Amino acid sequence: xxxxxxxxxxxxxxxxxxxxxxxxxxxxxxxxxxxxxxxxxxxxxxxxxxxxxxxxxxxxxxxxxxxxxxxxxxxxxxxxxxxxxxxxxxxxxxxxxxxxxxxxxxxxxxx
Amino acid sequence: xxxxxxxxxxxxxxxxxxxxxxxxxxxxxxxxxxxxxxxxxxxxxxxxxxxxxxxxxxxxxxxxxxxxxxxxxxxxxxxxxxxxxxxxxxxxxxxxxxxxxxxxxxxxxxxxxxxxxx
Numbered sequence: 001x002x003x004x005x006x007x008x009x010x011x012x013x014x015x016x017x018x019x020x021x022x023x024x025x026x027x028x029x030x031x032x033x034x035x036x037x038x039x040x041x042x043x044x045x046x047x048x049x050x051x052x053x054x055x056x057x058x059x060x061x062x063x064x065x066x067x068x069x070x071x072x073x074x075x076x077x078x079x080x081x082x083x084x085x086x087x088x089x090x091x092x093x094x095x096x097x098x099x100x101x102x103x104x105x106x107x108x109x110x111x
Numbered sequence: 112x113x114x115x116x117x118x119x120x121x122x123x124x125x126x127x128x129x130x131x132x133x134x135x136x137x138x139x140x141x142x143x144x145x146x147x148x149x150x151x152x153x154x155x156x157x158x159x160x161x162x163x164x165x166x167x168x169x170x171x172x173x174x175x176x177x178x179x180x181x182x183x184x185x186x187x188x189x190x191x192x193x194x195x196x197x198x199x200x201x202x203x204x205x206x207x208x209x210x211x212x213x214x215x216x217x218x219x220x221x222x223x224x225x226x227x228x229x
Contacts (some may be wrong), residue, residue, distance in 0.1 A: 036215040045206060045222055051215035089156050093214040099170050100214055105155040
């Protein structure tokens, strides 16, 4: 099972909005609404930010939002803040023999 | 408060074995599927293995199939990963994670480092 495709890096200035894409196939992202997004700061465990494409867990800022179109899911962060600088990973359930696949990760730099 | 605490990592020679443990607390462990996810130094997340709440369903990544065995003891609120025939490419931080209904990993442990080197 190939990893989902994410851009290696994105950047934005404080207050701006950025979007991170996550491209898969009809066997994963396009076929199920089971896309999640994780934030990981250096040396820390990942944290769930979005699940089921667009749902936020309790306690996650509403500046984080998710969407999907076809085989591509997206994470949008609005009103960028310095603490948003981190690595972001998408994941999706897949219909292959291995049920879960991650994206390669995107490093967000807040300029 | 949900807590997941991994242990058992360390330095092991290629071809060796190691058993990781994950102690869970703060939730009804027997009601949730659990997973292992690893992250090689400077690399991204890689899903390793999954086990359903009653151990009825078990899955492995192709990269570890036949070498790793996931198991759980619901009476002890514990998750395990038996790793055999270890290779240099298995070097990583190993995280245990609780799985929500739709394959979201809603809680993660702090991770335990496994280093495979001679």
